[in-house]
Amino acid sequence: MTWFESTFLTRVAIPAALVLVVQVAITQVQRDLGLPVFSAAHAQKDAKKPERETRRTPALRNKVYEKLSEAQAAAEAKDLAMAKSILDAMIAEGGKKALNSYELANVYNLYAFIQYSREDYAGALRSYEQVVSQPDIPLAMEINTRFTIAQLYFVQEEWQKGIDALELWFNMTDTPNANAYVLLAQGYYQVKDYNKALINVEKAISMQLEKGKIPKEQWYNLARFLYFEKNDVKNTVRTLEALLTYYPKKEYWVQVSHMYGEQKKEADQLAAMETAYVQSMLEKDSEQVNMAYLYLNGDVPYKAAKVMDKGLNNDSIEGTSKNWELVGASWRQSQELKKAIPAMEKAAAKSNKGELYARLGNVYLDNDEYKKAVSAINKGLSRGGVKRPDSARLVLGMAYFNSQQYDKARDAFEAAAEDERSEEYAKQWMAYMESELSRQKALQEEDAALQQMTEALTQPDTDEELEVEVSPEDVVNKKSD
Template identity: 25%
Template sequence: MQARAARIAAALALAAVAGFAQAQALRPEVGKPLQAAEAMIKAGKYREALAKVRELDGVGGKTSAETVVIERMRLAAASGAGDADTAARSFEALSGGMSSADKLRSIESIAGSYYRNKEYAKAQQWYARYFKEGGTSAANRTLMIQTQYLAGDFAGAARELTAEIQATEKAGGTPQEARLTLLLNAAQRLNDPNVTAYAMERLVVHYPKKEYWADLLSRLQRKPSFSDRFALDVYRLSLATGVMNKASDYMEMAQLAVQAGFPAEGRQVVDKGYAAGVLGTGPEAERHKRLRDLIAKRVDEDKAAQPAAEAEAAKAKDGNALVTVGFNQVVSGQGAKGVATMQQGIAKGGLKRPEDAKLHLGIAQMIAGDAAKAQATLRTVGGNDGAADLARLWALQARKR
């Protein structure tokens, strides 16, 4: 940023020198100090040049041409010296007669000086003015947003960052991770759960790190409206995103799966825990083995009972049993058959929790390997007790497939 500021100051100095050269009939008491200031600017001695220009403040009877050249020289010197207030005053005196290019360079220089001086509220105003005057620099937009944040205008920063992120995605690009985390920080300072969720979701889309997923899932479960009945679904997403790493979580998920009527899923969870080296070791190793043996027995029993369960579900007046049986088929390795059974159950109607059924159908379609259909299904899930939130997160995960 310092190098850019030096280039801008040099450009303003050239404009000032040009104005000096073009000025006619300057009196010696004006011309000589300006010549000295010009030489100092060319040598990069901006503070000395600014002091020399200030000597002219005591000269009386200045013509309009003299005033213009003096203020141009003062603007260049002040810009180079980082004296933002002086540069701003000179700019206001000159702006009516400046070209658009000179005007934008001047505004950028003033904004940058305020930024370097940590006068963020003033910097924010001048960066906003830069864009109002037609500026298009992406670097300056970045700096404007930073000044908004640093000045405490978190709402403004969040608004600009959201627009920037959406524009980048619309153009097919990937938002910078730093921009997404800045949005997250602004949202947290605002205590805005909607913007916070948006920032976290964009982070896991573009930078699916385990810590981002863990944070997102933790925030989801802390929502006052989130229902405890989705504990197994949270574990499913935690396992799918690589977040699960505790033996207690593997054990709890496996037991919940068995209790829900999905022993095959429970066995898969235990197997993954063993493969990850989380289960089967330490002082709880024997307990892990007992659970694995118990689940293996339940899987055998479930296989034997499956034909009867399918027949009973088909005869039921509503589709609840079909949805459960279908999901069990999917996690047992019968993906296409299980998805079809779940769809049959949803179509049959009379569901106790229709949104949960659609959520689980979307998850089943992902397990069965059809991410596109899973996303389409998950987008239809509604509700305010956690089903829609989970569906949105599963849809984000489905995008990776």
């Protein structure tokens, strides 16, 4: 079964009552196989159709009606072989000349039903073509049959023939409905005439709205696809917003969020995705991760961290190195260093490169855990794969400096300075470190001198005890000397 059949024919209940006293109905195939349809000429409300011709239809004779009724009864009992044999006999008994045009039309109409029931669509098409080829059949019968013919061409995936048949039907009917316009739109879509397809489906949508009815979801989806294919972002968004008005589903929130991003409407992009998230619609790993990135880009890192943390803990987000890195970075931007550290530790442990250990070292440094920072950065550098070794060595130098390992700090700064991107900053740190070391040395010397003087003044001379009065001013003057 083709795509067209599975989408539309499965909705059709084929009626058994095909024969009426005055006219044989065309079947619900033509009434219920309603799809999208239309062309620009048909969209004009004020366009007047030519006056209908007056037809003098031959009578349906009683003996012919009885045979048709017998065939119909067999068809209702699903005895299609019997129904066909009755029709074959009607043709064979006196030949086609024995039946008038209206009687022949009814015979071929019932033939078409039997063939359609057997999924012989090509045969049904031939029989329906025989129906409309008969002269002087009722105009309504011809109009209904032509619509069925168009639909069967679509079932056969003969798109252009289907379009042509529908165009002919539009020219004959006074009351085309929205489904007919959608059907024609589908045909134009298949032949990639997107402009005419859009005209038709938009006509169908507007007809429904004018009646105060909600257009079908698939109609909006056809319009959305067509606008997207034309790279018409504005109308794609408009159509998605209409879909969300009547059919608020997850996929439409996600799609409209993406399209808002195309329009650089970051606030709307975040709001649309968040609406889906708070309704527990975002179940996929990628959707939740995307939500976290949108929060980060919107300067809401705390919410990004919460999304990632929840997903990682309930296993709806895969515990990859990259995902743990994202939650760690989010907690860090939220100034939640105690939560950032375990996340970054997991990220680094799952990575086969040293980059994440270098970043972990940064977090340790921010949290004043200098020895852990030294260990993490050295591990990252030895493992390799650090994107900016010069920056990592700058941080390493800071960690060494704060842990009072000055020689190692100097080595780290000197190594960082070999890269021109970090040279100036590394030299500033070395200068600061040397200045700090000089200041510390001076303080130590002053403290030592003061301690020595204090000890000398408080201990008596062993050879001879002298009473010496020392004033505070003497101590200060001595310190100055």
